[in-house]
Amino acid sequence: MLTFFHAPNSRSTSILALIKEMGIEDKIDIREVTIRRQDGSGGPDPANPHPDGKVPCLQDGDDLVYERAAVMLYLTDRFPEAGMGPLPGEPKRGTYLSWLFHYQGVIEPLMMLKWAGIDNEVLRYQMRSFEDAVAHIDAALADGPWLLGERMSAADLLISGLFLFAKIEPEQPRVRDWIKRCTDRPAEKAAWAEDNAKAMNA
Template sequence: MLTFYHAPNSRSTSIRQLIHELGAGDEIKTVEVTIPRQDGSGGRDPANPHPEGKVPYLVEDEDFVRERAAIVLYLTDRFPAAGLGRPVGDPKRGRYLSWLTWYQGVFEPVAILSWAEVDHPAIKASLRDYDTAIQRLDEVLSQQPYLLGDDYSAADLLCAGPFAWFGDQLPSTPAIRDWVARCLDRDSVRATGER
């Protein structure tokens, strides 16, 4: 059985929502753990096997998966009938993989750095900048309702997360705000009761 380590109202909330979207709650055991929080509360939980005490963390037998994009890919490949991923051979598989890794490697870092008001030429040269990332999202979402076209996918769930979490603190565009509203208007979001 798969075991998912989760701390409410953290990065693992998106994986909790994904599990609901996949209809896989009966096949994945969720273990709630504590984590250190930015406000100084919480702490590392000895019940959490993640080597850094982070969440999300997914374990199956002797194997594990960490980092949200990897967990999203693992679960959508594992539960393809839900249609939230794009399987090998699908004509949008490359786009799907690109959005997952773009989120993890580009967007989340530049969103956090922008929110924290950290700016340096090396950041822009290596990661890009927040405005460029927003421009890319806006270009796509001005043409279609979701990142891969007409249908919601796990890429939308992952990439819309920071806008849901930070709200108006992250500048966006009307097309992005409309997309985020669509992504938040889902049973999985309501079922978790977490932002």
């Protein structure tokens, strides 16, 4: 059985939502761990195998998977029957991989730079801006309700989760509607409700 190391109300909540969306909770041992929070609370958990003491982290025997995009790709490939990610050789596989890696390498770093108030000419040249990244999402959604067109995938949960977590409301109506479609899904609501309840009882 796979083991998922999760800290409530963190970046790993989107993985919890994906696990629920895929209907694979009975195939994964979910273990809660502590992490160092931005407000200075918490701290590293010796039970967490993540090399940086962060989440999410997924353990499959001797194999360790971390970074949200990597964990999502691993789960959607490992449990293809859930249909949350195109497999090698299937249509839109390349688009799916591109969105996962674009999120990890461009979208989230740009959001963090915006959050930190950092603006640099070299960074703008290499990665553009967070506003450009949102415009890219908006353009993709012109072809369908999801990033892959008519098919929802883990990429939708991954990227929409950033806006929810960071409490960012984009100006583009199409992007706002897409975020609402993602966050209104029963699995997403259940994951955040569980985490919020735990935070209130902590």
